[in-house]
Each structure stands twice: as structure tokens, then as C-alpha cells.
Amino acid sequence: MRTSRLQLLAAAGVAVASLALTACQDGTGTRDEGASASQPVASAPSGASSQAPEESPSGSGGNGSTANGSGGSGGDASGSGDSGSKGSSAGTSGGSEDAPATFNPCNGANTSVTAAPVSRPVNHMLITVKNTGAKNCDLTYYPVLRFDEMQWVPQPIEDSKPQAVVTLAPGESAYAGVVLSAADGSGSGGATGKKLTVGFQARTPNSDGGPAAIPSLPAKGVYYDSSLTVTYWQSSMDDALAY
Numbered sequence: 001m002r003t004s005r006l007q008l009l010a011a012a013g014v015a016v017a018s019l020a021l022t023a024c025q026d027g028t029g030t031r032d033e034g035a036s037a038s039q040p041v042a043s044a045p046s047g048a049s050s051q052a053p054e055e056s057p058s059g060s061g062g063n064g065s066t067a068n069g070s071g072g073s074g075g076d077a078s079g080s081g082d083s084g085s086k087g088s089s090a091g092t093s094g095g096s097e098d099a100p101a102t103f104n105p106c107n108g109a110n111t112s113v114t115a116a117p118v119s120r121p122v123n124h125m126l127i128t129v130k131n132t133g134a135k136n137c138d139l140t141y142y143p144v145l146r147f148d149e150m151q152w153v154p155q156p157i158e159d160s161k162p163q164a165v166v167t168l169a170p171g172e173s174a175y176a177g178v179v180l181s182a183a184d185g186s187g188s189g190g191a192t193g194k195k196l197t198v199g200f201q202a203r204t205p206n207s208d209g210g211p212a213a214i215p216s217l218p219a220k221g222v223y224y225d226s227s228l229t230v231t232y233w234q235s236s237m238d239d240a241l242a243y
Contacts, residue, residue, distance in 0.1 A: 050138060105169060106137035107200040107210030115196050115215040117180070117222060124241060125178040125222060127215070129233075131168035138167040139233040140209065141201045143176050147193030147224060157243045160231035174241035177231040179226045187225030191208075194221045 110133035129184050142156040157179070164173045181187050186240045196217055200209030234240040 026032050030230075050085065055193035071091040100165060100167065101126060103203055104135060104137050105202050105209040106139045106174075107129060108198075109211045109214035110137055110187055111168075111213065113198055113213035113215045113226070115198070115217060115222075117173065117218065118241065121241060122183055123179065123181045125180055125239075126237065126240060127176040127230075128173055128180060128237075129175070129213075130170070130173040133172050134170060136167050136169050139174050139200070140203065140218070141205055142232045144199030144206075144212075145178065145228075145230055146197040147222070154228040156228050157229050157231050160234070160239075160243050162232055162234060163192050166233045166235050175234050175237045177234075177240040178220060179227060179229045179241055179243065181223065190223060190225040192218065192221040192223050196222070 007165060019056055086186075108129065111129045112132050114128045115125055116128075127143055129139065142160075145154050160177075168174055181190065193215065196215060198213045198215060200212065201207055202209040231240055
């Protein structure tokens with residue numbers, strides 16, 4: 001009997017302990033359980049914040065990739081490819097403004113030069129240079145003109161500057177137009193030239209391109225005044241007389 005009572009008391013004690021533990025779990029919980037419960041809550045923002053930088057580069061990387069992809073593939077397909085092609089063409093055009101690598105100046109030694117007044121436009125003269133040599137020659141800038149003992153150099157008409165050096169194959173001709181005097185009579189220092197010297201330039205402005213030419217002028221001479229100007233060398237006669 002005594003043993004049975006002790007067993008009953010022990011069982012009752014276990015039941016009480018179990019009820020106490022159940023009461024704690026149904027309430028606010030123990031501090032250990034609270035701490036363990038708070039750890040996932042604290043780790044979630046940490047995980048979110050650690051993902052944010054990854055998403056940001058990924059997002060920006062996606063945008064960058066799209067931009068680069070658009071810029072690259074789109075450019076290659078149309079924009080960039082065409083621009084590059086045009087740029088290359090523009091570069092070639094721009095580079096052709098300089099004298100060719102194998103530069104051979106046209107001058108009085110390898111050309112024949114004529115100078116003749118024209119009826120239209122009024123007060124204009126046309127200079128024609130024909131390559132009489134056996135190989136190509138190049139005309140740079142504009143002719144340097146001098147009537148008789150004139151002490152000043154006629155200036156070029158800048159609007160007539162071509163995009164490329166004029167290169168003449170054997171037998172080909174080039175032209176320059178000369179505005180002799182002002183059509184409205186506003187020029188000063190008028191004179192009649194009996195002799196004309198046509199000078200040639202080399203690679204750089206105002207450099208010596210070789211022997212000058214002395215074309216024949218009309219017997220009565222050519223009247224000019226302070227308005228005397230000249231075009232750059234042109235491949236077309238019409239272009240030379242367009243100013």
C-alpha cells in the first residue's frame with residue numbers, strides 16, 4: 001500500500017509539472033522561446049537587405065545590358081554601323097582636302113596656261129590650266145596672280161574653296177575665275193594690265209609650287225581695280241565662273 005501511495009504521488013507530481021509547462025507554453029512563453037522566435041524576424045531584414053544590392057546590380061545590369069545591347073546590336077545593325085561608315089567616308093573626304101601623299105604640283109613646267117576675259121559674268125576672266133606632262137599633277141589652293149609690277153596679291157574667294165585638291169591626269173584641264181573689277185564701279189586704283197604672271201602653290205599655303213606661267217593677254221590689256229579677286233582651282237569651268 002505504501003508503495004502504491006508513493007507511485008500515486010509521483011504520478012501526481014509529473015502531472016502538475018506537465019500542467020505548469022503547458023501553461024507557460026500557452027502564455028507569453030519563456031524568454032528562451034521569445035529569443036529564438038525573434039531571431040528569424042531579425043534575420044529576415046538582413047536577408048532582404050543582402051538581396052537588395054544583388055537585385056540592384058542585377059536590375060541595372062539588365063538595363064545596362066539592354067542599353068548596351070540596343071546600342072551595340074542596334075548600332076551594328078543600323079545606327080552605329082551606318083555612323084561608322086559615314087564617319088569613315090567623312091574622314092576620307094576631309095583628308096582629301098590635303099595634298100595627296102604622292103604630291104606632284106602642277107606649274108609652268110608641266111602645264112599650258114591661258115587667260116582670257118569672258119563676256120559673262122561681266123568683268124571676269126577665266127584661267128585655264130592643262131596638264132601637258134606624262135603623269136598626274138595637283139593644283140592646290142588658288143593661283144597667285146600678278147599684273148605687271150603689281151605690289152599686292154589678289155585674295156581668294158573663300159566660298160569657292162573645293163573639298164578636295166584638284167588632280168589633273170595628262171591632258172585634263174582645271175580652271176580659276178578672276179573677278180577683275182567691281183561691276184558697280186566701287187573699286188579703286190583701276191589700271192590696265194599688259195602682262196600676267198600666274199604662280200602656283202605647293203602643299204602649304206603661300207609656298208612655292210614651282211615655275212610660274214605667263215599666259216598671253218589681249219593686245220589692249222586687261223582692266224582691273226582693287227576688287228581683283230580669284231577663285232580656288234576648280235575642276236569645272238562653270239564652277240570657276242560662278243562667283
